[in-house]
Amino acid sequence: MSLRPDLAIIADHVEPGARVLDIGCGDGALMAALRDGRRVDARGLEIDSANVSAAIARGLSVVQGDADVDLAGYPDKSFDYAILSQTLQTARNPHLVLDQLLRIGERAFVSFPNFAHWRVRASLLWGGRMPVTNVLPERWYDTPNIHHVTIDDFRALLKERRIAVEGAWFLNRGRPTSSAAANFRAEHAVFLLKR
Template sequence: MTLRADLAIIAQNVAPGSRVLDIGCGDGALMAALRDERGVDARGLEIDAGNVAAAVGRGLSVIQGDADIDLAGYPDASFDYAILSQTLQTARAPDVVLDELLRIGERAFVSFPNFAHWRVRLSLLWGGRMPVTRQLPESWYDTPNIHHVTIDDFRAFLRPRGVTVEGAWFLSGDKKTTSSAANLLAEHAIFLLRRA
């Protein structure tokens, strides 16, 4: 099975044999790849019951839960990595979720669509409407995205929090792009974080 581009980057950068919590794990595709290819002890938290059933059907340890309220029950430093892929922008309290990620995991991967990508800007400028793209496939009224975060917003968000960026990857389509002008040119961002 081929992983989505951001998940493939995360999978390549998780140390073999690690303990991982994938928050918003969807159908468990990343967890299955980590288990099968890297010998990772992967656990998952997913809000959608259908996705939970699909992940459990793959033999994965996934429970139904909400990142906004259910992370508090996990002990400090109980995982090597906490992963939040394409979920930050859907959280009601992304600041609290990020704090929880870095409390639960020694490191955290966070990926999100970049709402400052040039196509998004152009759609707003010329069409005056919220864009529908491959990365943002839902209409404004039907999207789970409640926080329209940009790469520059996220970097500014991290600064006062005492968070160190250990790695950052930027995607245009499914291909990596440079960090230079990433806020304009990247459709998607992946960050590897740890507490300073």
């Protein structure tokens, strides 16, 4: 089974044998890949009960919970990596979730769809409607996204909160793209962070 492109980047950069907490882990695809390919001790937190069941059926350790409220119960630095893939934009308080990630983990991976991608801009400019794309497949009224984050907005938040970027990857149509003009050219971003 192949991983979603942002998850593949994360999987390639997690050190073998690491302790990982995957927040918003979905059906556990990344956790299973890390467990099987890198001998990682992976734990998950997922809000959707069907996804929790699917992850548990894979033999994974996943609990049902909400990143906005349930991360406070985890001890400081209890994981090597905290992972938040395509979940930041669904959090009620993304800046607080980000703080929790870096409290719980030595490092944090964060991936998100870039709402400043040129196709999104064009959809708004020429069609006057919220875009529906491969990366943003839901319509405005059924999307889980409550915060529309751009790469430049995220970088500004990191600077404000004094969070260091150890790595950054940008994707367009599932393929790596240059960091040059990433806020305009990239559909998706992946950051590796450390405080």
